[in-house]
Amino acid sequence: MPSRTILRFTKMHGAGNDFVVLDNRDGSLNLQPELIKRLSDRHFGVGADQVLVVETAQSAGNDFRYRIFNADGHEVQQCGNGARCFAQYVTDKGLTDKNSIRVETIPGVIEPQIIRHNWVKVNMGPASFEPAALPFVADGLSMRKFGGLVQYKLPVDAGLVEQDLWVSVVSMGNPHVVILLDQPASDDLVQSLGSTLESHPRFPERVNVGFLCVVDRSRAHLRVYERGVGETLACGTGACAAAVAGMKMGLLSDQVDIVKAGGTLTIQWSGNPDSDVLMTGPAQTVFEGEFYL
Numbered sequence: 001m002p003s004r005t006i007l008r009f010t011k012m013h014g015a016g017n018d019f020v021v022l023d024n025r026d027g028s029l030n031l032q033p034e035l036i037k038r039l040s041d042r043h044f045g046v047g048a049d050q051v052l053v054v055e056t057a058q059s060a061g062n063d064f065r066y067r068i069f070n071a072d073g074h075e076v077q078q079c080g081n082g083a084r085c086f087a088q089y090v091t092d093k094g095l096t097d098k099n100s101i102r103v104e105t106i107p108g109v110i111e112p113q114i115i116r117h118n119w120v121k122v123n124m125g126p127a128s129f130e131p132a133a134l135p136f137v138a139d140g141l142s143m144r145k146f147g148g149l150v151q152y153k154l155p156v157d158a159g160l161v162e163q164d165l166w167v168s169v170v171s172m173g174n175p176h177v178v179i180l181l182d183q184p185a186s187d188d189l190v191q192s193l194g195s196t197l198e199s200h201p202r203f204p205e206r207v208n209v210g211f212l213c214v215v216d217r218s219r220a221h222l223r224v225y226e227r228g229v230g231e232t233l234a235c236g237t238g239a240c241a242a243a244v245a246g247m248k249m250g251l252l253s254d255q256v257d258i259v260k261a262g263g264t265l266t267i268q269w270s271g272n273p274d275s276d277v278l279m280t281g282p283a284q285t286v287f288e289g290e291f292y293l
């Protein structure tokens with residue numbers, strides 16, 4: 001039997017958004033797109049929406065560094081469901097004895113807290129509604145106010161939508177476009193409009209596409225076509241983005257349950273532009289494995 005190089009991993013999910021988690025505290029992993037795509041492949045690999053990587057903190061006072069790679073191999077700024085799984089992972093592996101940790105990500109430090117086993121609350125930091133934060137090129141677009149939120153009229157193929165497409169943009173460190181619907185989005189709309197907007201030229205770094213349907217002031221349905229993945233069963237930063245957009249529109253209260261196919265996330269936000277967005281939800285380990293490189 002030829003000798004094999006083994007990569008140990010942990011398979012986890014947060015409300016059905018699933019992950020391969022790797023321990024790279026020794027910095028030995030070569031996290032090239034080809035490896036990420038192999039690990040993420042649901043036929044030729046383990047299968048995951050994202051690969052999450054645990055690394056040592058770079059600044060004093062922080063506990064870990066957290067890196068996120070989409071299934072398409074690209075490293076991205078943030079992953080909310082992954083943040084809950086990250087916290088559960090380092091706790092279960094005995095890498096920390098704290099139940100609230102400071103975790104470095106590209107946009108900044110986030111603070112997950114273990115509420116109870118497999119149930120995590122994360123301070124996701126502030127939201128931004130500035131187009132430049134995504135980035136989103138708004139020049140020349142028609143704009144309107146919906147409550148306290150700006151909406152932009154986005155030119156798309158008329159076959160995709162029955163009327164003008166008005167969207168909002170939110171950054172949670174990663175880019176989100178939020179579309180408000182008066183009923184839950186159909187599979188066709190999520191796939192056709194989601195794939196079109198994900199790579200729309202007005203989003204130079206592409207974008208996550210959220211389809212929000214408000215049920216009442218404390219509950220909303222959400223589907224997200226994720227950048228670099230496609231539709232996922234849950235999107236934590238997408239839930240944060242959609243919730244704060246709904247709150248700014250005056251449609252949602254300061255605590256809301258965002259219902260997704262894979263589970264429900266609770267989002268809290270005071271509405272103060274500088275206040276942080278809090279997200280609470282599940283984090284589950286499914287299995288441990290060895291991947292043959």
Ligand SMILES: N[C@H](CCC[C@H](N)C(=O)O)C(=O)O
Nearest residue numbers: 079080081174227235236237
């Ligand atoms: N697809 C996202 C990254 C993962 C976000 C999502 N899985 C979450 O839980 O926030 C992006 O390209 O920005």
